[in-house]
Amino acid sequence: MDKFDTLTGIAAPMPLVNIDTDMIIPKQFLKTIKRSGLGVNLFDEMRFDRQGNEIPDFVLNQDAYRNAEIIVAGENFGCGSSREHAPWAIKDFGIRCVISTSFADIFYNNCFKNGILPIALPAEAVDVLMKDAEKGANARMTVDLEAQTVTTSDGEVFSFEVDAFKKHCLMEGLDDIGLTMAKVDSIQSFEEQAAQARPWV
Amino acid sequence: MSPKTLYDKIWDTHVAHEAEDGTCLLYIDRHLVHEVTSPQAFEGLRIANRPVHAPDKTIAVPDHNVPTTAGRDDPKNMTEDSAIQVAALDKNARDFGIHYYPVSDIRQGIVHIVGPEQGWTLPGMTVVCGDSHTATHGAFGALAHGIGTSEVEHVLATQTLIQKKSKNMKVEITGKLATGVTAKDITLSVIGKTGTAGGTGYVIEYCGEAIRDLSMEGRMTVCNMAIEGGARAGLIAPDEKTFAYCKGRPHAPKGAQWEAAEAWWKTLYSDDDAHWDKVITIKAEDIAPVVTWGTSPEDVLPITANVPSANDFEGGKVGAAQRSLDYMGLTPGTPLTDIEVDTVFIGSCTNGRIEDLRAAAEILKGKKIKVKRAMIVPGSGLVRAQAEEEGLADIFIEAGFEWRLAGCSMCLAMNPDQLSEGERCVSTSNRNFEGRQGYKGRTHLVSPGMAAAAAITGKLTDVREMM
Numbered sequence: 011m012d013k014f015d016t017l018t019g020i021a022a023p024m025p026l027v028n029i030d031t032d033m034i035i036p037k038q039f040l041k042t043i044k045r046s047g048l049g050v051n052l053f054d055e056m057r058f059d060r061q062g063n064e065i066p067d068f069v070l071n072q073d074a075y076r077n078a079e080i081i082v083a084g085e086n087f088g089c090g091s092s093r094e095h096a097p098w099a100i101k102d103f104g105i106r107c108v109i110s111t112s113f114a115d116i117f118y119n120n121c122f123k124n125g126i127l128p129i130a131l132p133a134e135a136v137d138v139l140m141k142d143a144e145k146g147a148n149a150r151m152t153v154d155l156e157a158q159t160v161t162t163s164d165g166e167v168f169s170f171e172v173d174a175f176k177k178h179c180l181m182e183g184l185d186d187i188g189l190t191m192a193k194v195d196s197i198q199s200f201e202e203q204a205a206q207a208r209p210w211v
Numbered sequence: 212m213s214p215k216t217l218y219d220k221i222w223d224t225h226v227a228h229e230a231e232d233g234t235c236l237l238y239i240d241r242h243l244v245h246e247v248t249s250p251q252a253f254e255g256l257r258i259a260n261r262p263v264h265a266p267d268k269t270i271a272v273p274d275h276n277v278p279t280t281a282g283r284d285d286p287k288n289m290t291e292d293s294a295i296q297v298a299a300l301d302k303n304a305r306d307f308g309i310h311y312y313p314v315s316d317i318r319q320g321i322v323h324i325v326g327p328e329q330g331w332t333l334p335g336m337t338v339v340c341g342d343s344h345t346a347t348h349g350a351f352g353a354l355a356h357g358i359g360t361s362e363v364e365h366v367l368a369t370q371t372l373i374q375k376k377s378k379n380m381k382v383e384i385t386g387k388l389a390t391g392v393t394a395k396d397i398t399l400s401v402i403g404k405t406g407t408a409g410g411t412g413y414v415i416e417y418c419g420e421a422i423r424d425l426s427m428e429g430r431m432t433v434c435n436m437a438i439e440g441g442a443r444a445g446l447i448a449p450d451e452k453t454f455a456y457c458k459g460r461p462h463a464p465k466g467a468q469w470e471a472a473e474a475w476w477k478t479l480y481s482d483d484d485a486h487w488d489k490v491i492t493i494k495a496e497d498i499a500p501v502v503t504w505g506t507s508p509e510d511v512l513p514i515t516a517n518v519p520s521a522n523d524f525e526g527g528k529v530g531a532a533q534r535s536l537d538y539m540g541l542t543p544g545t546p547l548t549d550i551e552v553d554t555v556f557i558g559s560c561t562n563g564r565i566e567d568l569r570a571a572a573e574i575l576k577g578k579k580i581k582v583k584r585a586m587i588v589p590g591s592g593l594v595r596a597q598a599e600e601e602g603l604a605d606i607f608i609e610a611g612f613e614w615r616l617a618g619c620s621m622c623l624a625m626n627p628d629q630l631s632e633g634e635r636c637v638s639t640s641n642r643n644f645e646g647r648q649g650y651k652g653r654t655h656l657v658s659p660g661m662a663a664a665a666a667i668t669g670k671l672t673d674v675r676e677m678m
Contacts, residue, residue, distance in 0.1 A: 025527065025530070026527075026530070026531065026534070027527040027528060027530075027531045028407055028408075028507050028531060030642075030644045032642070032644045032645070032646060032647050033644070033645060033646070036646055036650075037623050037624060037625045037647075038625070040247050040248075040275075040276075040625060041247075041276060041292035041293070041295075041296065041625070042292075043250035043251065043254070043295060043296060043299050044250075044251065044254075045251045045360075055645070055646045055650060060650065084527045084531075085408060085527060086407055086408040086411070086441065089407055089408070089441065090343065090642060090644060091342075091343055091623070091642075092248065092341060092342055092343040092357035092358060092359055093247075093248065093359075094248065094251075094341075094359035094360040094361060097359075112408050112411055113411075114408075114411065114441060115411060115412070115441070115442075115443050116343060116356075116357050116358065116359060116438075119358075119359065119362070120359035120361065120362075123359060123361035123362070124361070173234075173375065174232055175230070175232060175234045175373075186361070186365055186373060187255075187259070187261075187364065187365050187368045187369065189373075190236060190365065190368075190369045190371060190373065191368070191369060193227075193228050193236060194369075196227050196228040196236065197227050197228070197236065197238070197264075197369060197370065197371055200227035200228075200238055201238075201370075204238065208224075208335075208472070208475070209468060209471075210333070210463075210464030210468045210469075210471070210472045211240045211268075211333075211336065
């Protein structure tokens with residue numbers, strides 16, 4: 011997995027609440043058996059008309075935001091389907107960080123498995139960041155995972171919370187499965203004890 | 212010992228390792244797998260040369276992207292992408308030695324219907340699947356939730372998940388439901404009250420007289436939509452109804468093991484003085500047959516209400532409501548029962564079980580549909596067979612419904628079962644998101660009885676008028 015330490019980049023404002031994973035990557039793109047190449051389909055139905063032409067109003071189609079690396083969004087980002095195709099598409103497009111007041115649980119976890127940092131902040135902070143993002147390409151935000159801060163283009167700093175273990179894995183780009191396999195003795199002794207206690211499982 | 216909730220008890224029984232910061236390895240008793248969210252996980256295992264840790268606890272069935280029309284056991288009758296995903300699951304099931312129900316098997320169906328039906332899902336278990344509606348299995352008092360594909364790979368490789376414990380929320384539905392009000396109306400009404408993010412960070416336990424009175428099918432409908440309220444999982448404490456449902460199922464314990472299992476299952480309830488981080492109480496008598504008007508499952512109103520205006524909302528919801536109204540093509544103030552409907556879909560892991568089909572048949576008996584098209588997609592091959600045996604299929608066909616093979620179908624519309632632009636559908640599924648059932652398709656979520664009523668009148672309809 012790609013490491014995440016600091017990121018300075020353009021933030022795209024998406025003030026809509028309840029942006030669901032069907033919006034992020036519509037179902038017709040779940041037919042792949044690969045993880046790669048989904049960025050061109052990110053937000054497909056908001057981004058393109060049925061003929062494949064760009065919808066000019068959509069934020070990522072505006073010149074200032076084509077190279078966005080951060081999204082600032084309304085509450086409950088990533089709700090709905092568990093599809094990991096959503097963070098795959100976000101990452102493949104080039105977005106490494108999403109900031110909102112809240113995230114749906116499964117999407118939030120999926121981000122950390124893919125080198126994406128989801129940041130939850132209070133509404134007042136997200137309002138300030140949204141306004142900063144609306145300034146366009148010259149207003150670059152900085153996200154520092156080590157320090158757990160987001161800094162606006164004007165230098166205003168907001169601190170965020172992140173689980174220490176998730177932070178560690180993201181900063182080091184660690185493979186979860188490898189970490190868990192190092193605890194295989196605990197899993198095996200659990201299985202032996204469970205086989206006694208609940209043999210029907 | 213300090214008092215515990217049902218969630219606390221199941222959690223404590225499954226912690227295989229706990230780090231100092233509270234990060235746990237939670238042991239998984241049942242891992243359900245389908246064709247859409249698993250290919251990349253199996254590919255990951257192959258690349259790392261890892262086996263499936265517990266193939267006996269891993270059950271696969273294709274459901275999301277399979278056609279629901281006749282002749283589908285021949286891949287030539289599938290779209291190319293479906294055939295590739297189904298072939299990949301066939302191969303992965305064979306190569307890794309996991310349990311499998313191919314499309315040709317009568318036991319095939321929606322993974323969340325097959326699990327309970329075959330007795331894989333039992334009280335007190337941990338159940339995961341790469342699908343958010345895994346919450347369904349909580350109806351058995353099993354801790355069940357959806358995971359992403361990376362976590363699917365993690366469970367395949369280690370039979371555990373890296374987890375931190377969620378908070379406990381109690382949702383109590385007191386008293387008795389009125390006639391025409393169903394489990395679907397309960398679960399939608401709860402989301403209408405809490406919002407789609409109201410459950411974020413929580414595991415919900417549903418309790419109270421109205422929940423106890425529900426059948427297992429109804430309880431599955433309630434827990435199924437816990438995720439739509441943002442919760443990691445929904446739970447209902449097991450009782451005699453649960454045990455009766457499980458007994459005799461192919462993979463349920465037998466003999467002395469059944470006795471031992473049942474004795475333990477009877478300890479699975481929340482202690483009287485257990486701590487709850489949040490409590491919500493709703494009177495059953497306050498719940499009406501409901502319908503969604505917008506593009507979020509929280510956009511719930513009684514069928515007797517009118518289309519709202521964006522100004523009825525606050526904050527970020529004002530813009531979202533206006534966007535929903537525009538998308539849905541609705542005018543504020545219109546009585547919901549004036550809204551004309553093109554299509555009716557009955558099925559899904561929310562409402563594709565036999566009880567749901569019986570409820571629809573009750574309304575449809577001897578009637579003809581007025582909508583342009585109507586489709587019933589049973590949740591499994593066994594549900595389909597039972598509906599045929601009970602004569603329900605004849606009622607549906609005579610009414611003008613298409614009678615399909617089992618699968619997820621138009622709930623997520625990955626297969627060819629899709630709405631066209633602007634088509635308005637009354638659906639027993641779980642999500643009314645923009646484009647969910649087809650590009651620019653419009654979805655109103657309801658119970659099976661309400662869907663049947665709309666099929667007959669061609670409008671959103673109060674099912675109580677047809678009972």
